[in-house]
Amino acid sequence: MREVWKDLKGYEGYYQVSSMGRVRTLDRVISKSDGTTQKRRGKISKLGSDKNNYNTINLWKDGKATFSRVCRLVAQTFLENPENKPTVNHKNGVRNDDRVSNLEWMTYSENSQHSFDAGLQENPKGEEHHFAKLTEDDVVFIRESYKNKTHNQMELSKLFNVGQVQISRIIHYKRWKHVK
Numbered sequence: 446m447r448e449v450w451k452d453l454k455g456y457e458g459y460y461q462v463s464s465m466g467r468v469r470t471l472d473r474v475i476s477k478s479d480g481t482t483q484k485r486r487g488k489i490s491k492l493g494s495d496k497n498n499y500n501t502i503n504l505w506k507d508g509k510a511t512f513s514r515v516c517r518l519v520a521q522t523f524l525e526n527p528e529n530k531p532t533v534n535h536k537n538g539v540r541n542d543d544r545v546s547n548l549e550w551m552t553y554s555e556n557s558q559h560s561f562d563a564g565l566q567e568n569p570k571g572e573e574h575h576f577a578k579l580t581e582d583d584v585v586f587i588r589e590s591y592k593n594k595t596h597n598q599m600e601l602s603k604l605f606n607v608g609q610v611q612i613s614r615i616i617h618y619k620r621w622k623h624v625k
């Protein structure tokens with residue numbers, strides 16, 4: 446695929462972004478505070494990365510820096526967004542692969558669903574879930590007690606301080622499916 450360069454909106458004459466996810470500065474003349482001018486040659490910019498491994502860059506204009514993720518710059522420059530979706534998704538799940546062919550606009554919900562579908566994120570199960578009130582041992586006890594008719598669902602509900610519906614879901618393997 447041939448690399449295509451386009452001016453970065455709002456930074457025309459300063460920066461361009463490519464379809465391969467690169468950013469470059471352009472040749473330009475800078476006016477200095479003492480009234481002299483200096484020629485600056487354009488070059489491919491070095492990218493940084495944030496704590497989530499997204500490529501980042503500081504864009505400078507009029508003495509002010511603007512921090513940006515490169516994927517957003519590429520998407521804004523090359524991809525239509527007729528539904529005005531707010532976030533950029535990396536189709537292959539690689540956060541620093543900013544080629545235009547790997548990017549698409551999504552809603553936050555679509556992006557989150559993509560993350561689960563692609564196996565990039567998992568729902569914590571059982572005790573690892575931050576809302577868990579029970580342990581795996583509790584679940585085994587609940588199932589065994591109900592199966593052996595030692596306790597009914599209401600008794601188990603009171604014993605473990607959870608709703609009867611949750612006890613039913615545990616007994617019928619609708620919840621805590623991973624515990625046998």
